[in-house]
Amino acid sequence: MSQLFAPKRSGLKSAALTLFIALGIMAQCAQAQAAEAKAIFAGGCFWCVEKDFESVRGVNEVVSGYTGGRWENPTYRAVAKGQTGHIEAVEISYDPAIVSYDKLLHMFFRSVDPTDAGGQFCDRGEVYTTAIFVGSEAERRAALRAKADAERELGAAIVTPIRNAVTFYPAEEYHQDYYKQTGIVITRYGPLPKAAAYERYRKGCGRDARVLQLWGKSAPFAKKAGS
Numbered sequence: 001m002s003q004l005f006a007p008k009r010s011g012l013k014s015a016a017l018t019l020f021i022a023l024g025i026m027a028q029c030a031q032a033q034a035a036e037a038k039a040i041f042a043g044g045c046f047w048c049v050e051k052d053f054e055s056v057r058g059v060n061e062v063v064s065g066y067t068g069g070r071w072e073n074p075t076y077r078a079v080a081k082g083q084t085g086h087i088e089a090v091e092i093s094y095d096p097a098i099v100s101y102d103k104l105l106h107m108f109f110r111s112v113d114p115t116d117a118g119g120q121f122c123d124r125g126e127v128y129t130t131a132i133f134v135g136s137e138a139e140r141r142a143a144l145r146a147k148a149d150a151e152r153e154l155g156a157a158i159v160t161p162i163r164n165a166v167t168f169y170p171a172e173e174y175h176q177d178y179y180k181q182t183g184i185v186i187t188r189y190g191p192l193p194k195a196a197a198y199e200r201y202r203k204g205c206g207r208d209a210r211v212l213q214l215w216g217k218s219a220p221f222a223k224k225a226g227s
Helices: 002-034 046-054 076-080 101-109 137-154 194-205 207-218
Strands: 037-043 059-067 087-094 130-134 162-164 184-187 190-193
Touching: 037 046, 037 101, 046 059, 046 087, 046 101, 046 194, 087 130, 101 137, 130 137, 137 162, 137 207, 184 194, 190 194, 194 207
Parallel strands: 130 162
Antiparallel strands: 037 087, 037 130, 059 087, 184 190
Protein backbone atom coordinates (compact mmCIF):
# COMPACT_ATOMS: atom_id res chain seq x y z
CA MET A 1 0.00 0.00 0.00
CA SER A 2 2.80 2.43 0.86
CA GLN A 3 4.30 1.87 -2.57
CA LEU A 4 0.96 2.56 -4.21
CA PHE A 5 0.48 5.91 -2.45
CA ALA A 6 4.09 7.16 -2.55
CA PRO A 7 3.84 8.61 -6.08
CA LYS A 8 0.70 10.52 -5.12
CA ARG A 9 2.41 12.13 -2.10
CA SER A 10 5.37 13.02 -4.29
CA GLY A 11 3.04 14.60 -6.84
CA LEU A 12 1.28 16.62 -4.15
CA LYS A 13 4.61 17.89 -2.82
CA SER A 14 5.67 18.89 -6.32
CA ALA A 15 2.39 20.72 -6.95
CA ALA A 16 2.62 22.52 -3.62
CA LEU A 17 6.20 23.57 -4.31
CA THR A 18 5.18 24.91 -7.73
CA LEU A 19 2.32 26.85 -6.15
CA PHE A 20 4.57 28.38 -3.47
CA ILE A 21 7.10 29.44 -6.12
CA ALA A 22 4.35 31.01 -8.23
CA LEU A 23 2.95 32.87 -5.22
CA GLY A 24 6.42 34.09 -4.34
CA ILE A 25 6.98 35.42 -7.86
CA MET A 26 3.59 37.13 -7.79
CA ALA A 27 4.39 38.74 -4.43
CA GLN A 28 7.74 39.99 -5.73
CA CYS A 29 6.06 41.47 -8.81
CA ALA A 30 3.43 43.16 -6.65
CA GLN A 31 6.14 44.63 -4.43
CA ALA A 32 8.05 45.87 -7.47
CA GLN A 33 4.92 47.51 -8.88
CA ALA A 34 4.10 49.10 -5.53
CA ALA A 35 7.65 50.46 -5.33
CA GLU A 36 7.33 52.25 -8.67
CA ALA A 37 5.28 55.35 -9.41
CA LYS A 38 4.90 57.52 -12.50
CA ALA A 39 4.94 61.25 -13.19
CA ILE A 40 4.12 62.97 -16.49
CA PHE A 41 5.68 66.34 -17.23
CA ALA A 42 5.81 68.45 -20.37
CA GLY A 43 8.77 70.80 -20.59
CA GLY A 44 9.36 71.57 -24.23
CA CYS A 45 11.65 69.27 -26.22
CA PHE A 46 11.18 65.81 -24.75
CA TRP A 47 14.78 64.83 -25.58
CA CYS A 48 15.97 67.43 -23.07
CA VAL A 49 13.50 66.57 -20.31
CA GLU A 50 14.28 62.87 -20.74
CA LYS A 51 18.02 63.48 -20.40
CA ASP A 52 17.57 65.70 -17.35
CA PHE A 53 15.41 63.32 -15.33
CA GLU A 54 17.31 60.17 -16.25
CA SER A 55 20.17 61.63 -14.19
CA VAL A 56 18.04 61.73 -11.02
CA ARG A 57 18.72 59.09 -8.38
CA GLY A 58 15.59 57.02 -7.88
CA VAL A 59 14.33 57.48 -11.43
CA ASN A 60 14.19 54.11 -13.15
CA GLU A 61 13.18 55.15 -16.66
CA VAL A 62 12.06 58.17 -18.63
CA VAL A 63 10.07 57.74 -21.85
CA SER A 64 9.57 60.49 -24.41
CA GLY A 65 6.06 60.73 -25.83
CA TYR A 66 2.85 62.63 -26.45
CA THR A 67 -0.19 63.35 -24.31
CA GLY A 68 -3.13 65.70 -23.87
CA GLY A 69 -4.51 65.43 -27.40
CA ARG A 70 -7.40 64.02 -29.37
CA TRP A 71 -5.94 61.31 -31.61
CA GLU A 72 -5.11 57.75 -30.69
CA ASN A 73 -1.59 56.61 -31.45
CA PRO A 74 -0.33 59.97 -32.73
CA THR A 75 2.81 60.21 -34.83
CA TYR A 76 5.60 62.73 -34.45
CA ARG A 77 4.81 64.27 -37.82
CA ALA A 78 1.14 64.83 -36.94
CA VAL A 79 1.92 66.13 -33.45
CA ALA A 80 4.59 68.52 -34.74
CA LYS A 81 2.11 69.95 -37.24
CA GLY A 82 -0.37 70.65 -34.43
CA GLN A 83 -2.96 68.31 -35.91
CA THR A 84 -3.61 66.20 -32.82
CA GLY A 85 -3.68 68.56 -29.85
CA HIS A 86 -0.92 66.58 -28.13
CA ILE A 87 2.16 68.11 -26.59
CA GLU A 88 5.60 66.63 -26.15
CA ALA A 89 5.98 65.13 -22.68
CA VAL A 90 7.82 62.49 -20.70
CA GLU A 91 6.64 59.68 -18.47
CA ILE A 92 8.95 59.26 -15.49
CA SER A 93 8.99 55.92 -13.67
CA TYR A 94 10.51 56.34 -10.24
CA ASP A 95 10.94 54.73 -6.83
CA PRO A 96 9.13 56.93 -4.26
CA ALA A 97 11.25 55.39 -1.50
CA ILE A 98 14.27 57.11 -3.06
CA VAL A 99 12.88 60.23 -4.72
CA SER A 100 9.52 61.81 -3.91
CA TYR A 101 6.94 63.25 -6.28
CA ASP A 102 7.40 66.58 -4.49
CA LYS A 103 11.12 66.50 -5.28
CA LEU A 104 10.47 65.73 -8.94
CA LEU A 105 8.02 68.64 -9.13
CA HIS A 106 10.55 70.97 -7.51
CA MET A 107 13.19 69.95 -10.05
CA PHE A 108 10.80 70.17 -12.97
CA PHE A 109 9.81 73.79 -12.39
CA ARG A 110 13.47 74.78 -12.10
CA SER A 111 14.41 73.01 -15.32
CA VAL A 112 12.05 75.00 -17.58
CA ASP A 113 10.81 78.53 -18.20
CA PRO A 114 7.36 78.31 -16.56
CA THR A 115 6.63 81.95 -17.40
CA ASP A 116 6.47 81.23 -21.15
CA ALA A 117 3.03 80.29 -22.47
CA GLY A 118 4.11 80.17 -26.11
CA GLY A 119 6.55 77.26 -26.04
CA GLN A 120 9.97 76.67 -24.59
CA PHE A 121 13.16 78.45 -25.60
CA CYS A 122 13.64 78.26 -29.40
CA ASP A 123 10.78 75.75 -29.82
CA ARG A 124 7.56 77.66 -30.29
CA GLY A 125 3.94 76.59 -30.38
CA GLU A 126 1.52 74.62 -28.23
CA VAL A 127 3.37 71.37 -28.88
CA TYR A 128 6.28 72.66 -26.78
CA THR A 129 4.37 74.26 -23.90
CA THR A 130 4.84 73.18 -20.29
CA ALA A 131 2.33 71.20 -18.24
CA ILE A 132 2.04 68.83 -15.31
CA PHE A 133 -0.36 65.92 -15.78
CA VAL A 134 -1.79 64.56 -12.52
CA GLY A 135 -3.52 61.27 -11.92
CA SER A 136 -4.95 61.86 -8.45
CA GLU A 137 -6.07 64.58 -6.08
CA ALA A 138 -2.94 64.01 -4.01
CA GLU A 139 -0.80 64.70 -7.06
CA ARG A 140 -2.89 67.77 -7.89
CA ARG A 141 -2.39 69.20 -4.41
CA ALA A 142 1.32 68.50 -4.58
CA ALA A 143 1.56 70.17 -7.99
CA LEU A 144 -0.32 73.23 -6.76
CA ARG A 145 2.01 73.52 -3.78
CA ALA A 146 5.06 73.18 -5.99
CA LYS A 147 3.73 75.76 -8.41
CA ALA A 148 3.05 78.26 -5.62
CA ASP A 149 6.50 77.65 -4.15
CA ALA A 150 8.19 78.15 -7.52
CA GLU A 151 6.18 81.33 -8.11
CA ARG A 152 7.30 82.75 -4.76
CA GLU A 153 10.92 81.92 -5.47
CA LEU A 154 10.83 83.29 -8.99
CA GLY A 155 8.81 86.38 -8.11
CA ALA A 156 6.85 86.10 -11.36
CA ALA A 157 3.59 84.56 -12.54
CA ILE A 158 3.85 80.93 -13.61
CA VAL A 159 1.68 79.86 -16.53
CA THR A 160 2.37 76.11 -16.44
CA PRO A 161 -1.06 74.42 -16.24
CA ILE A 162 -1.89 71.43 -14.06
CA ARG A 163 -3.96 69.07 -16.18
CA ASN A 164 -5.71 65.76 -15.68
CA ALA A 165 -3.64 62.85 -16.88
CA VAL A 166 -4.90 61.17 -20.04
CA THR A 167 -3.37 58.50 -22.24
CA PHE A 168 0.38 58.86 -22.66
CA TYR A 169 1.69 57.60 -26.00
CA PRO A 170 5.39 56.72 -26.22
CA ALA A 171 7.11 58.45 -29.12
CA GLU A 172 8.76 56.54 -31.93
CA GLU A 173 11.78 54.46 -30.96
CA TYR A 174 14.27 56.80 -32.64
CA HIS A 175 13.30 59.54 -30.16
CA GLN A 176 14.06 57.46 -27.06
CA ASP A 177 17.42 58.26 -25.41
CA TYR A 178 18.26 60.47 -28.35
CA TYR A 179 21.04 62.14 -26.41
CA LYS A 180 22.88 58.78 -26.16
CA GLN A 181 22.57 57.62 -29.75
CA THR A 182 25.55 57.22 -32.05
CA GLY A 183 23.80 57.08 -35.41
CA ILE A 184 24.80 59.81 -37.88
CA VAL A 185 22.34 62.57 -38.81
CA ILE A 186 22.72 65.49 -41.19
CA THR A 187 22.64 68.85 -39.43
CA ARG A 188 23.43 72.42 -40.42
CA TYR A 189 26.86 71.74 -38.93
CA GLY A 190 27.31 68.75 -41.22
CA PRO A 191 27.04 65.01 -40.42
CA LEU A 192 27.13 64.39 -36.66
CA PRO A 193 26.39 61.54 -34.25
CA LYS A 194 22.96 62.06 -32.74
CA ALA A 195 24.45 62.65 -29.28
CA ALA A 196 26.62 65.47 -30.63
CA ALA A 197 23.72 66.87 -32.65
CA TYR A 198 21.62 66.89 -29.49
CA GLU A 199 24.22 68.89 -27.60
CA ARG A 200 24.47 71.40 -30.45
CA TYR A 201 20.70 71.70 -30.54
CA ARG A 202 20.36 72.17 -26.78
CA LYS A 203 23.02 74.85 -26.63
CA GLY A 204 21.76 76.61 -29.78
CA CYS A 205 18.20 76.60 -28.48
CA GLY A 206 19.30 78.52 -25.39
CA ARG A 207 17.64 76.17 -22.93
CA ASP A 208 20.32 76.13 -20.26
CA ALA A 209 21.19 79.80 -20.63
CA ARG A 210 17.58 80.82 -20.03
CA VAL A 211 17.06 78.38 -17.15
CA LEU A 212 20.19 79.66 -15.44
CA GLN A 213 19.04 83.23 -16.02
CA LEU A 214 15.73 82.46 -14.32
CA TRP A 215 16.76 80.08 -11.56
CA GLY A 216 20.48 80.53 -11.02
CA LYS A 217 21.89 78.07 -8.49
CA SER A 218 18.43 76.54 -8.00
CA ALA A 219 18.56 75.04 -11.51
CA PRO A 220 19.19 71.30 -11.02
CA PHE A 221 20.28 70.39 -14.55
CA ALA A 222 21.37 73.42 -16.56
CA LYS A 223 24.80 73.65 -14.98
CA LYS A 224 25.44 70.08 -16.14
CA ALA A 225 24.67 70.70 -19.81
CA GLY A 226 27.43 69.43 -22.05
CA SER A 227 29.17 67.67 -19.17
